[in-house]
Amino acid sequence: xxxxxVFFVLGGxxxxxxxxxxxxxxxxxxxxxxxxxLLREExxxxxELGLKITEILKAGQIVPxxxxxxxxxxxxxxxxxxxGFLIDGFPRKADQALMFEEGVAKAKxxxxxxxxxxxxENRLLGRAAxxxxxxxxxxxxxxxxxxxxxxxxxxxxxxxRKDGRCITVDAxxxxxxxxxxxxxxxxxxxxxx
Numbered sequence: 001x002x003x004x005x006v007f008f009v010l011g012g013x014x015x016x017x018x019x020x021x022x023x024x025x026x027x028x029x030x031x032x033x034x035x036x037x038l039l040r041e042e043x044x045x046x047x048e049l050g051l052k053i054t055e056i057l058k059a060g061q062i063v064p065x066x067x068x069x070x071x072x073x074x075x076x077x078x079x080x081x082x083x084g085f086l087i088d089g090f091p092r093k094a095d096q097a098l099m100f101e102e103g104v105a106k107a108k109x110x111x112x113x114x115x116x117x118x119x120x121e122n123r124l125l126g127r128a129a130x131x132x133x134x135x136x137x138x139x140x141x142x143x144x145x146x147x148x149x150x151x152x153x154x155x156x157x158x159x160x161r162k163d164g165r166c167i168t169v170d171a172x173x174x175x176x177x178x179x180x181x182x183x184x185x186x187x188x189x190x191x192x193x
């Protein structure tokens with residue numbers, strides 16, 4: 001079986017990763033895998049692993065790499081013949097990237113949504129007030145997630161930037177303007193294959 005085409009999608013909480021992935025799925029036929037959604041789904045299970053994941057997520061921390069990579073591997077294996085995978089919120093640490101690329105597939109690139117903390121906080125607090133609210137959409141957890149993102153995720157982004165596989169998108173604008181940029185990037189990548 002050929003290795004799947006994979007794009008990692010990173011950015012801080014509320015930077016627009018999920019929103020843009022959904023639109024790319026609709027337009028280009030990708031499969032969208034959210035590491036966070038997979039972890040939250042597993043965390044709902046009344047198992048030792050589920051309880052551990054829930055505890056880690058509530059603390060705003062990163063779940064051990066082997067757990068996240070195993071969940072992603074299973075989701076990729078079970079996906080129906082996709083055009084490729086958008087893996088959102090992953091890798092969050094260098095060891096996750098290495099474990100995934102050695103065991104599953106090398107990512108074509110990272111799509112990094114660069115967004116100010118002020119904008120992300122406003123978006124998350126807006127989500128917390130609406131129907132899409134999540135347990136971790138509170139100001140203390142949001143700010144912890146920002147710190148974890150800077151401390152642990154940015155080194156991953158910089159590593160991919162150094163090897164020429166990082167595409168940075170200014171994600172501070174409105175969702176349609178940001179998606180127009182992302183859409184054009186994918187159109188251009190398709191032309192270069």
